[in-house]
Amino acid sequence: MRIMPSSTSDRSRRRVGRPRARPAQNELPPDQAILDAARKLFRSRGFAATSTRQIAEAAGLRQPSLFHHFSSKTAILQAIVDLAVAPELAFIDSESRRGLEPDVALYRYARFVYTNLATNPNVIGSPLQFPETDAGDFKAFWRAYERIYSTLKSHIAAGVAAGLFDPVDVDVAAEQTFALLEAPLGRPQRSARRATPAARQAAVLVLKGLLKEPRRLPGIQAAADAD
Amino acid sequence: MRIMPSSTSDRSRRRVGRPRARPAQNELPPDQAILDAARKLFRSRGFAATSTRQIAEAAGLRQPSLFHHFSSKTAILQAIVDLAVAPELAFIDSESRRGLEPDVALYRYARFVYTNLATNPNVIGSPLQFPETDAGDFKAFWRAYERIYSTLKSHIAAGVAAGLFDPVDVDVAAEQTFALLEAPLGRPQRSARRATPAARQAAVLVLKGLLKEPRRLPGIQAAADAD
DNA sequence: CTCTATTTCTATCAGCTGATAGAAAATAGT
DNA sequence: ACTATTTTCTATCAGCTGATAGAAATAGAG
Numbered sequence: 434m435r436i437m438p439s440s441t442s443d444r445s446r447r448r449v450g451r452p453r454a455r456p457a458q459n460e461l462p463p464d465q466a467i468l469d470a471a472r473k474l475f476r477s478r479g480f481a482a483t484s485t486r487q488i489a490e491a492a493g494l495r496q497p498s499l500f501h502h503f504s505s506k507t508a509i510l511q512a513i514v515d516l517a518v519a520p521e522l523a524f525i526d527s528e529s530r531r532g533l534e535p536d537v538a539l540y541r542y543a544r545f546v547y548t549n550l551a552t553n554p555n556v557i558g559s560p561l562q563f564p565e566t567d568a569g570d571f572k573a574f575w576r577a578y579e580r581i582y583s584t585l586k587s588h589i590a591a592g593v594a595a596g597l598f599d600p601v602d603v604d605v606a607a608e609q610t611f612a613l614l615e616a617p618l619g620r621p622q623r624s625a626r627r628a629t630p631a632a633r634q635a636a637v638l639v640l641k642g643l644l645k646e647p648r649r650l651p652g653i654q655a656a657a658d659a660d
Numbered sequence: 661m662r663i664m665p666s667s668t669s670d671r672s673r674r675r676v677g678r679p680r681a682r683p684a685q686n687e688l689p690p691d692q693a694i695l696d697a698a699r700k701l702f703r704s705r706g707f708a709a710t711s712t713r714q715i716a717e718a719a720g721l722r723q724p725s726l727f728h729h730f731s732s733k734t735a736i737l738q739a740i741v742d743l744a745v746a747p748e749l750a751f752i753d754s755e756s757r758r759g760l761e762p763d764v765a766l767y768r769y770a771r772f773v774y775t776n777l778a779t780n781p782n783v784i785g786s787p788l789q790f791p792e793t794d795a796g797d798f799k800a801f802w803r804a805y806e807r808i809y810s811t812l813k814s815h816i817a818a819g820v821a822a823g824l825f826d827p828v829d830v831d832v833a834a835e836q837t838f839a840l841l842e843a844p845l846g847r848p849q850r851s852a853r854r855a856t857p858a859a860r861q862a863a864v865l866v867l868k869g870l871l872k873e874p875r876r877l878p879g880i881q882a883a884a885d886a887d
Numbered sequence: 888c889t890c891t892a893t894t895t896c897t898a899t900c901a902g903c904t905g906a907t908a909g910a911a912a913a914t915a916g917t
Numbered sequence: 918a919c920t921a922t923t924t925t926c927t928a929t930c931a932g933c934t935g936a937t938a939g940a941a942a943t944a945g946a947g
Contacts, residue, residue: 905930
């Protein structure tokens with residue numbers, strides 16, 4: 434994939450290059466405007482059903498101009514999905530250095546992932562239902578996704594092994610828990626304001642569903658909030 | 661939408677009409693073969709990314725011949741999604757005449773819906789992520805979907821009102837529970853053999869997560885199985 | 888054997904798709 | 918003032934899309 438110019442955060446100055454046919458009402462750098470437009474369209478119509486002309490119009494330029502910023506339509510999708518998983522990867526990295534108990538770790542994980550899926554504009558749907566991410570360009574994304582998913586599985590497995598959770602089938606429980614956390618997908622993006630209590634409720638549902646002794650939940654919540 | 665010939669269940673007899681260019685190795689009636697092929701392609705590649713030529717090839721005939729059985733590509737999708745929700749509608753109808761307690765009703769609902777989504781080949785993905793179902797032809801489908809969803813919501817609301825469940829936000833709980841039950845989507849279709857214990861585990865997770873007194877679960881399961 | 892109905896075929900179409908080529912129009916550096 | 922660089926434009930393309938028109942090839946009824 435070719436190297437593309439990076440967005441300069443320089444704003445309000447008249448930009449280099451030929452002016453647009455219809456001047457931008459949006460002061461975002463062009464590549465950001467394109468990602469912004471593409472996100473919304475991919476989310477509402479899907480990738481395959483969105484044309485580059487639709488993206489260009491929403492971004493305020495002509496269709497061939499897209500290809501000055503992204504080498505292909507697929508490259509736009511790739512940029513978006515990479516941004517979608519980035520916060521979760523960072524979270525997992527920072528959590529791994531904490532050494533939390535499985536129940537507390539799972540509570541924090543559930544709350545964070547749900548919130549990211551509800552509020553991160555780059556989240557455009559379940560990757561499992563984006564078949565166009567098969568291509569080789571998405572290997573890094575899939576590695577990230579796999580890491581996020583296996584982190585959930587290991588939290589559940591650790592909780593079961595420690596006797597904190599019911600002796601469930603770990604693979605099935607991870608699948609179902611992850612699906613629950615993906616509830617915000619398909620729904621319109623939420624404000625952080627509304628997402629927070631819903632994320633807490635999701636984490637509670639998951640923990641209560643798995644815990645051998647649900648009375649321990651308040652203690653887990655306290656430990657999760659303590660920092 | 662035009663009226664299309666219905667599938668005769670007459671088999672093994674040589675069929676009326678011009679023979680195929682490449683004779684069928686599949687003894688299904690043509691419309692069933694088309695639906696069969698389309699289901700698999702829609703599930704793996706999505707609707708927009710699947711061409712009528714791909715469907716035709718998989719079904720064993722030429723692309724224009726599809727339109728003798730279905731008036732449009734969209735009509736194929738419509739037939740599939742209608743078949744996807746039919747079992748759930750029938751279940752809801754039969755359950756409504758039972759007058760079960762909210763907790764038992766929710767357990768049975770969760771188990772059934774999960775199983776249908778895991779085993780019904782007509783389930784090709786979350787309708788929320790099939791933007792092409794916006795069109796007017798899908799009104800009946802969306803009415804059905806709405807009914808299925810609101811049934812879940814009323815089970816949860818009734819349980820909360822009766823003091824059986826925690827005082828959760830009903831809308832949020834319904835959203836999250838429904839997402840959990842949609843876990844089988846995106847994953848390859850499961851055999852009934854494997855789906856049954858997973859469905860039970862999903863129902864347990866939901867009930868334990870909501871119940872004020874999780875110890876009541878075995879009693880609920882017994883009542884749900886009694887018939 | 889002829890007529891009709893049915894099913895599938897071949898041939899074809901207009902419209903849209905993602906992408907390329909190369910000119911045009913601006914700024915920045917000297 | 919000139920040149921280089923950047924960004925966007927217009928013009929265009931080959932390929933695929935869903936769909937239509939009309940001929941061809943079968944079975945069945947009389």
